[in-house]
Amino acid sequence: xxxxxxxxxxxxxxxxxxxxxxxxxxxxxxxxxxxxxxxxxxxxxxxxxxxxxxxxxxxxxxxxxxxxxxxxxxxxxxxxxxxxxxxxxxxxxxxxxxxxxxxxxxxxxxxxxxxxx
Amino acid sequence: xxxxxxxxxxxxxxxxxxxxxxxxxxxxxxxxxxxxxxxxxxxxxxxxxxxxxxxxxxxxxxxxxxxxxxxxxxxxxxxxxxxxxxxxxxxxxxxxxxxxxxxxxxxxxxxxxxxx
Numbered sequence: 387x388x389x390x391x392x393x394x395x396x397x398x399x400x401x402x403x404x405x406x407x408x409x410x411x412x413x414x415x416x417x418x419x420x421x422x423x424x425x426x427x428x429x430x431x432x433x434x435x436x437x438x439x440x441x442x443x444x445x446x447x448x449x450x451x452x453x454x455x456x457x458x459x460x461x462x463x464x465x466x467x468x469x470x471x472x473x474x475x476x477x478x479x480x481x482x483x484x485x486x487x488x489x490x491x492x493x494x495x496x497x498x499x500x501x502x503x
Numbered sequence: 504x505x506x507x508x509x510x511x512x513x514x515x516x517x518x519x520x521x522x523x524x525x526x527x528x529x530x531x532x533x534x535x536x537x538x539x540x541x542x543x544x545x546x547x548x549x550x551x552x553x554x555x556x557x558x559x560x561x562x563x564x565x566x567x568x569x570x571x572x573x574x575x576x577x578x579x580x581x582x583x584x585x586x587x588x589x590x591x592x593x594x595x596x597x598x599x600x601x602x603x604x605x606x607x608x609x610x611x612x613x614x615x616x617x618x619x
Contacts, residue, residue: 417605419605419606419607421607427611428594428609428610428611428612429548429594429596429607429609430609431606431607431608434605434606442606444606475546477548481605491550491553492605492607493550494540494547494548494550496546496547497546497547497548499546
């Protein structure tokens with residue numbers, strides 16, 4: 387069964403450093419998403435991406451964040467200058483395009499745990 | 504704004520007991536989707552069910568059942584004859600469709616502990 391993959395599974399970085407979290411969505415999906423979960427808290431929407439542009443972003447997704455689809459398979463989240471409060475689990479998700487119930491199911495990757503020290 | 508409330512922060516029961524996890528949502532949309540996800544200690548999000556707003560039929564899948572009531576804006580989840588492997592954090596979520604893309608709004612989660 388196709389699945390969303392994410393690398394790395396765990397990333398440790400120092401405050402102020404740039405990090406890139408990578409995701410490979412399911413191949414025929416056209417909508418891509420990033421969510422964040424601070425330890426012990428709820429999962430929060432960061433951004434959605436379609437047709438090579440951001441379609442929606444949350445208040446959390448400020449200027450230090452950016453997303454990119456550099457090729458036909460990868461979808462990346464970049465944090466330019468990490469802060470301690472960026473420590474969280476970051477989930478990538480993807481969904482199909484089109485009408486019908488299937489298009490409203492998001493498939494989540496296993497997550498990347500980011501630790502900022 | 505959309506909102507999902509899971510009032511039960513933690514539930515602890517003994518194995519084989521039935522347990523119900525509550526979920527109440529708020530939305531102005533007439534078309535929306537509701538979801539339940541399971542997050543085991545390993546951290547991944549496991550999809551359990553999707554329900555659209557036009558389908559109020561209750562659903563049963565093995566020991567799991569879901570009760571969707573539009574009149575009370577609730578989408579509760581019951582585990583029958585609970586097992587230790589059911590121990591996890593369970594999230595209820597509501598989707599908002601924005602220009603074709605979705606945004607999932609999650610509740611705070613309910614940590615369920617099943618004791619042997």
